[in-house]
Amino acid sequence: MNLDLSTSRGLMVGLLPELVLTVWGIVLLAVVAWRHKTPRDLTLAGWITLLGFAASAVAVWWLWWNRAGATGPTPMVAVDDFRYVADWLFLGAGAFTVLFSFAYLERESLLAPEYYVLLVFATIGMMLMAGGEDLIVIFLGLELMSVSVYVLAGVDRRSARAAEAALKYFLLGAFASAFLLYGIALAYGATGTTNLTQIGTQVVSLGLAKSPLLLIGLGLLLVGFGFKTAAVPFHMWAPDVYDGAPTPVTGFMATAVKAAAFVALARVLAEAFGATATWHNIVTGLAVITMIVGNLVALAQRSLKRMLAYSSVAHAGYLLVAVSAGSPEGNAAVLFYLAAYGLTSLAAFALVAARGRGGESDLQIDDLAGLSTDKPWLAFALAVCMLSLLGFPGTAGFIGKWYILLAAVTAGKGWLATVLVLTSLISAGYYLPVVMAMYMRPVPFANAHAGLKFGRLGLLALAVCIAAVLYFGIQPHRLLDLTQTSGAAIHPAALTTPVAGN
């Protein structure tokens, strides 16, 4: 199916998933305007959100199934596999977040149905970031997402920590957006366009690869994206915000928000700056310090939530390795790793969320002592998460890491792959103590884990996550094929050739 994106009909079809979700978001807004008093209303809003995500995912599937592609002049939105797979990632992460939120919101008595509305709008923003073929579209998507997530981080109005997290996130986020916008402006100044493909063509045809204006613009763009992906040295906000936000929101930020930033970054670098080799070294440098700092600081954490927050910085480093490869394999590895990390991370944060008592961020790693005797299945689930985050064979995390290493080695960066494996060895130092506490230490006192409660839906979602982590660890080819074709879908304009099939 070929869409002519210069006509409004073609554009509508191309944007179908976003439109479906937008309409649904407005419907949801109308519903919660009338029904926002009881926990039942909250559950209703949650279900409507889930349906919305499902409908949008079906729309994405429909486009993918019909192999929608674009004809005619360079469009504002991309219609390619890279976008579809990324959309599924966001929608899936959103849906899991909803499932984990049901019990959480009720227990913390966060009677705020806006929660779900914000979740929907944040997801729309992400989808625009993944589909933006123009820096302005990407920026709009990013802002829509960010503003929604700033509010989500502070949705628990009674918590001072959440307020601090939200404010910090907002201030630094606004700062990052300014960098990004200024970078866009400079890139526009150098090339005369904000369209990614056209920037790519201009750079080649006008010989701008060494133009200072463009390079400064690129640098500012990287700073902006560095903030959003929480790469060192732009990561300062991440641990505090992750720690202070309600845990399901933290899970959403660590997976979907991060995924959106990475997907947009990969697209911008591949399509607009494919001919500008400078960024390879910058991204490689960012990757190295992010891996080292993220892992070392995580090593020092005693609180499980903070440990996961810092480890998510380390994972951003691994993802940057894949980005720095600057190849189709690298971009495919980004998608695969985001999927693997997303599933694992959502499950891990869900387990932290389930442990509530009002302040689950105080959950120390040692508090898990003896969990395996009291709740063997939950301990097993968390152990699988830890091993997957560690990149242990048999889990999706391993295949993801393998893919990143493969991309790095293929790009001739064997040393970067070595840095990756050595820093992930450090991560054994903080993931294993969790396993150790659960399995090798005795229960400190009777009913120590009685507070660990899951709703039925949350438990189901957790089981699905864990099953998927294990399944993709052993039989990854479906997901691999999907990400492989998607990774090849974004490329510099000069190389644009019709790709047969998908």
Added chain:
Amino acid sequence: MYDHLVLTVLLAWPLVAAAALWLVAQERAKYVALLAALVEFAVSLPLWWRFIPTGGMQFEASVPWIAGWGISYHVGLDGISLFMVLLTTLLVPLSVLGSFTYITKRERAFYANLLVLTTGMIGVFVALDLFLFYVMWEVMLIPMYFIIGIWGGERRLYAAIKFFIYTMFGSLLMLVAILGLYYIVASRTGTYSFDYAFLLSHAGGLGSLAWWFFGAFFLAFAIKVPMFPFHTWLPDAHVEAPTAGSVILAGILLKMGTYGFLRFALPFFPAVALHPTVQAVIVTLSLVGIIYGGLVAMVQPDLKKLVAYSSVSHLGFVMLGIWALTLQSVQGALLVMINHGLSTGALFFLVGMLYERRHSRMLEAFGGLARVVPLLATALTIVSLSSIGLPGTNGFVGEFLILIGAFRTYPWAAGIATTGVIVAAMYLLWALQRVIYNKLDKAENEHLPDLSWREVAVLVPILAGIFWIGLYPKPILQRMEPAAQHFIDTVRPGAQAALR
């Protein structure tokens, strides 16, 4: 039918059995585990007769796994892995039987871990795809980590994490080397494949990269063996692990290191491995291991630690035998790998039995046991003598072959290694004297029960093996000779071509 499926069954059955363990009651778990392990042994036994010594890789099975990356499930067996697999399937049921009274908490989980470990170990020995090999190599870490960490001694947490991190450090570097090799071969031939034979046939001419790759493989395997400066995890892990864990660690896990050298590091990078400098370094480290391991063993007050350090010494012999690269020395190395599994395995069992009776492993706690527990004392004497290498026992044949073989390549090194045998006699005989001879001067030791039938059943198969190999090693040597020769033929020309 049997030939095609046997390895797959050997890999799958322990997993099935481990899952089935959760269906039975906690106190029945050990019987079910024993039955499962015996079935595994029975399935593996016909390999001994069906194996054709000159047949190269046999019992192969290959199914595409992750086709996009050229990964397949490819397993096979040759004269090197045959014995490792049989040793594994023999030691596992004995370990289960030996744990009946030792393991008293969370039995189901313990035996399930032991069975999963079995799959991992056999997988390492039969994998003919480097991805599969790496996965198996890592997978077996987890059950061992749990076995040490949950059922181990007082410092178990420390020992478990040390074991895990040491092993993982080496294997992660190996992972990068595997990927690098894969990519370079693919860019040369256009075929993306992790297949062992394919990569092996295109691994030549890597230039300086071969040094890096060899270094990574070397680290992974040297830590596992363990060679001298990388051995510090071993005493901790062995001492803290429960008896069955120590038996498996010493009996099989250490052999994965030497097996890795035989299967991967040397055949892939012969030019580097046989470079004069590398040779000198490795032979020196082996010698240091032989002597140092023995000397440190001599001063240990803890019997289990003594046995643990003796492993460093024995494995030094194996490394020397492999690097000497003569038919005798390589066969000797293979034989010592088996012997060490039997003798040291038995020693750990016996130490465990003493510990269960006396709740101490200190040499000074014992004395004069020969009169109290004659059967145990006899077994300990025989096993110690076999570990020393007394003629008539298995230890003699293996070390003798290594020494003769090594004399041809490194006369001075073989000379030094011979003193290692003497050191072994010193520490083991001295320990023996303090434990079962001397005066029976401690009241606690006067009423120790002798071996039960169960314990006899654990030891008899091992003792039989010790004497069989000691007196009539021909069937074994016959089966390993073509494989050893093939190994030498693969490694030597590659090295010579590079030196020219």
